Amino acid sequence: MTNIKHIDSVLKSVEKPGRYIGGEFGAVIKDKESVACRFAFLFPDTYEIGMSNLGVRILYDVLNREQDIWCERAYAPWVDMKEKMERYGIPLYALESGDPVSEFDLVGFSLQYEMCYTTALSMMKLAGIPIYSRDRGEEVPIIIAGGPCVYNPEPVADFFDLINIGEGEEVLLEISRLYIQMKKDGSYTRSAFLRRAADIEGVYIPSLYEVSYNADGTIRAFTPREAGVPAKIKKRIVADLDKAPYPEGLVMPYIQTVHDRVVLEVYRGCIRGCRFCQAGMVYRPIREKSPETLCRQAKCLYESSGYDEISLISLSISDYSRLRELTDGLLEWTDDERVSLSLPSLRLDSFSEELMQRISSVRQGGLTFAPEAGTQRLRDVINKNVTEDDLVRAVDIAFRGGKNSVKLYFMNGLPTETLLDIEGIAATAKRVVDCYFALPKPERPKGGVSVTVSVSCFIPKPFTPFQWEAQDSLASLRMKQQHLKEAITDRRVRYTYHDAEVSVIEAILARGDRRIAPAIALAVERGANLDAWDEFFDYDRWMSAFRDTGVDTDFYTTRGFGTDEILPWDMIDIGVTKSFLLRERERAYAEKTTPSCQESCSGCGANKLGGKNRWCK
Amino acid sequence: MVQINEPCTVRVKFKKVGRLKFVSHLDLVRTVMKVIVRAGLPLRFSEGFNPKPKLSFAAPLSTGVESVCEYMDIKLYKRVPEDEVVAMLNKNLTDELCALLAYYPESKFTELGFIDYRIELDLLSATEALCLDIEKALTSPLVIVKKGKGGEREVDISPMIRNVSCKLEGGKILLECCLSSSPAEFLSPELMIKALKDKLGILKEENLTEEGYTVMRTEAYFADMRPFR
Numbered sequence: 001m002t003n004i005k006h007i008d009s010v011l012k013s014v015e016k017p018g019r020y021i022g023g024e025f026g027a028v029i030k031d032k033e034s035v036a037c038r039f040a041f042l043f044p045d046t047y048e049i050g051m052s053n054l055g056v057r058i059l060y061d062v063l064n065r066e067q068d069i070w071c072e073r074a075y076a077p078w079v080d081m082k083e084k085m086e087r088y089g090i091p092l093y094a095l096e097s098g099d100p101v102s103e104f105d106l107v108g109f110s111l112q113y114e115m116c117y118t119t120a121l122s123m124m125k126l127a128g129i130p131i132y133s134r135d136r137g138e139e140v141p142i143i144i145a146g147g148p149c150v151y152n153p154e155p156v157a158d159f160f161d162l163i164n165i166g167e168g169e170e171v172l173l174e175i176s177r178l179y180i181q182m183k184k185d186g187s188y189t190r191s192a193f194l195r196r197a198a199d200i201e202g203v204y205i206p207s208l209y210e211v212s213y214n215a216d217g218t219i220r221a222f223t224p225r226e227a228g229v230p231a232k233i234k235k236r237i238v239a240d241l242d243k244a245p246y247p248e249g250l251v252m253p254y255i256q257t258v259h260d261r262v263v264l265e266v267y268r269g270c271i272r273g274c275r276f277c278q279a280g281m282v283y284r285p286i287r288e289k290s291p292e293t294l295c296r297q298a299k300c301l302y303e304s305s306g307y308d309e310i311s312l313i314s315l316s317i318s319d320y321s322r323l324r325e326l327t328d329g330l331l332e333w334t335d336d337e338r339v340s341l342s343l344p345s346l347r348l349d350s351f352s353e354e355l356m357q358r359i360s361s362v363r364q365g366g367l368t369f370a371p372e373a374g375t376q377r378l379r380d381v382i383n384k385n386v387t388e389d390d391l392v393r394a395v396d397i398a399f400r401g402g403k404n405s406v407k408l409y410f411m412n413g414l415p416t417e418t419l420l421d422i423e424g425i426a427a428t429a430k431r432v433v434d435c436y437f438a439l440p441k442p443e444r445p446k447g448g449v450s451v452t453v454s455v456s457c458f459i460p461k462p463f464t465p466f467q468w469e470a471q472d473s474l475a476s477l478r479m480k481q482q483h484l485k486e487a488i489t490d491r492r493v494r495y496t497y498h499d500a501e502v503s504v505i506e507a508i509l510a511r512g513d514r515r516i517a518p519a520i521a522l523a524v525e526r527g528a529n530l531d532a533w534d535e536f537f538d539y540d541r542w543m544s545a546f547r548d549t550g551v552d553t554d555f556y557t558t559r560g561f562g563t564d565e566i567l568p569w570d571m572i573d574i575g576v577t578k579s580f581l582l583r584e585r586e587r588a589y590a591e592k593t594t595p596s597c598q599e600s601c602s603g604c605g606a607n608k609l610g611g612k613n614r615w616c617k
Numbered sequence: 618m619v620q621i622n623e624p625c626t627v628r629v630k631f632k633k634v635g636r637l638k639f640v641s642h643l644d645l646v647r648t649v650m651k652v653i654v655r656a657g658l659p660l661r662f663s664e665g666f667n668p669k670p671k672l673s674f675a676a677p678l679s680t681g682v683e684s685v686c687e688y689m690d691i692k693l694y695k696r697v698p699e700d701e702v703v704a705m706l707n708k709n710l711t712d713e714l715c716a717l718l719a720y721y722p723e724s725k726f727t728e729l730g731f732i733d734y735r736i737e738l739d740l741l742s743a744t745e746a747l748c749l750d751i752e753k754a755l756t757s758p759l760v761i762v763k764k765g766k767g768g769e770r771e772v773d774i775s776p777m778i779r780n781v782s783c784k785l786e787g788g789k790i791l792l793e794c795c796l797s798s799s800p801a802e803f804l805s806p807e808l809m810i811k812a813l814k815d816k817l818g819i820l821k822e823e824n825l826t827e828e829g830y831t832v833m834r835t836e837a838y839f840a841d842m843r844p845f846r
């Protein structure tokens with residue numbers, strides 16, 4: 001943004017220029033000469049998506065609370081803007097100051113999903129920053145990654161100087177403080193800084209470790225290169241969410257973003273332990289906020305934003321132990337102020353008439369439930385503790401309450417799955433349709449019934465009891481998709497399914513080790529960017545990038561990992577132990593469910609991380 | 618005089634300058650709605666299932682154009698002192714988009730007649746001669762092709778252009794003019810510039826980063842050229 005005329009003409013020629021201008025109410029402006037550390041927070045997806053991200057909102061606030069740190073933002077430009085920036089030599093700039101990202105001290109990427117890796121690398125290129133950590137000179141900012149993806153940091157380990165494992169509120173501050181201190185006392189060099197940062201709990205410095213491999217391609221050892229560097233990297237958590245900083249104001253976008261609303265994080269972690277779910281494991285232990293804290297934060301954010309919707313988020317809201325108090329407290333004022341409450345997810349077994357009345361998104365919107373699998377047997381395998389009776393009960397309440405559309409989420413490719421389970425999905429959907437017609441005619445909501453079945457492909461994610469599983473082959477996934485299509489005969493059931501090709505690539509990026517980095521870099525070189533967008537995802541480009549860099553993709557997908565193997569992510573300690581995951585895996589094969597943390601503790605190991613929480617001992 | 622506690626309409630004159638010229642009108646409307654809520658103004662909502670604050674704008678500004686004379690009317694359910702309206706709004710706005718003045722109006726937006734524009738053309742060939750050419754082009758018949766329902770038709774826009782002055786200033790061409798802006802006859806400056814482009818061959822696409830222009834609304838008038846209020 002150095003040449004204003006330049007950028008003006010360019011902005012006039014692109015779609016939605018409002019994404020590239022900054023200047024929002026609530027954006028933090030400081031004097032760059034008087035701060036000691038400039039931090040650029042980069043979100044590897046569009047402005048509309050990034051602005052809605054809670055993690056970015058929290059960390060932007062945490063860093064900018066410090067007088068001597070100035071945190072700014074940058075998002076991935078849309079293709080038209082990216083093309084113009086490349087053509088006219090406009091480097092990626094931060095929205096607050098308009099200064100090139102390459103001039104910052106620290107640059108942090110938030111990696112929310114694997115398919116954003118290529119976007120992150122494209123942003124580095126656009127910023128003029130070498131994509132490989134080893135190619136960066138002293139004058140280049142320290143490039144940091146964090147977010148849910150980095151629990152297996154290895155596929156992108158070579159691209160980042162520093163990786164934040166776990167929650168970032170405290171770690172990012174400690175990193176910035178260390179940077180400031182070392183700059184001040186003159187001890188700063190890139191390598192000296194990274195070496196000292198490695199001592200901060202929750203910090204992983206990939207360049208300080210060496211990975212060696214066996215002849216069969218599995219990992220032989222993961223070893224620190226220097227004495228004193230921790231062999232295991234422990235996930236960092238915020239102990240007490242009631243005391244943790246939470247933004248009091250928001251940066252208010254001018255353009256419409258995906259979620260223009262107040263987001264209230266109710267608790268972290270999950271008591272359930274679905275065996276396919278990575279979030280449920282890596283966010284343990286469960287830590288709740290009190291209703292008092294939540295009500296105060298809600299009011300404060302509403303007043304400073306003017307949003308007319310408050311979204312209560314968590315992995316499963318109905319498991320919040322004080323939900324009643326929370327909704328009571330919020331409903332005291334939200335109705336009068338025309339503010340609605342919304343929930344992103346509901347568990348089948350907790351859907352009730354009361355919730356439907358109290359939460360407007362439940363009242364007004366369509367209903368979505370996630371039984372995840374089509375038969376009770378398979379639901380037991382994945383530990384999704386809901387029954388068909390729960391479903392029938394829930395849709396019955398919904399239909400009686402005047403709703404006539406229901407969306408059901410399932411997965412295919414789950415471990416032990418057979419075609420019977422696939423047919424079970426069709427049968428479950430049919431059962432919902434039957435529930436509608438079981439109502440006496442005058443009681444049925446008008447307009448007929450519509451059931452949408454949405455099926456994604458299972459990916460064996462790191463840090464789940466299924467982390468060792470083989471992924472279904474592309475051919476098998478497609479066959480199952482087709483089989484289900486044929487099994488659904490009721491025309492009131494609509495069937496949508498995810499692109500199986502995407503899940504193959506996602507699996508490689510989620511399960512890979514350091515040897516797939518060159519393939520990611522090559523895909524970027526060949527134009528991969530915004531891969532999370534269907535229109536830009538190119539399976540053939542990915543597969544040829546793997547082929548040309550000598551990566552055997554089956555090794556990471558259909559092979560499955562041995563339980564005695566060193567897994568690429570084994571050096572990360574998320575609290576939950578490998579032995580617990582193995583135990584859970586055995587129970588899965590025995591088709592045995594595991595009680596939720598609320599019913600009894602299964603000794604997953606997350607309690608040793610401490611934290612003020614409800615269920616762990 | 619409007620009575621306290623009686624529904625009334627307050628008019629806010631505001632500016633939208635700098636980077637925020639890239640905020641589209643639609644986005645501006647959504648933003649202002651939230652700002653009014655944040656500001657805590659006693660807003661009247663529309664009736665119906667999905668109540669919306671009652672808000673209207675005079676002569677919407679096109680994306681990319683700056684202005685120091687925008688007007689919006691906000692319906693309130695009770696009267697708030699003028700300077701308080703400005704203060705309440707500006708606590709929630711930035712320097713690039715903020716209220717300048719508030720008052721209880723006697724006119725309607727449909728009475729708006731003309732708007733002054735200040736246009737800065739940064740051209741590779743900014744010469745006195747070009748200034749004269751521009752002045753001449755804008756004061757003699759200037760035909761554009763308008764696409765409408767009945768196909769394309771030619772329109773002479775020059776009767777909608779007044780008070781043209783064009784001079785060289787600091788290497789740039791400074792063009793000032795007053796454009797008809799009534800609901801019946803609204804001429805956008807972008808349209809006029811496009812006509813100039815076509816006629817004089819300036820601002821070619823290939824010079825995208827070397828040439829450029831900025832447009833600023835500076836003053837609004839009634840049809841009889843009294844300042845708009």
Ligand code: SF4
Nearest residue numbers: 597601602604607616
């Ligand atoms: S330690 Fe026990 S209660 Fe805590 S998260 Fe693990 S299983 Fe649940």
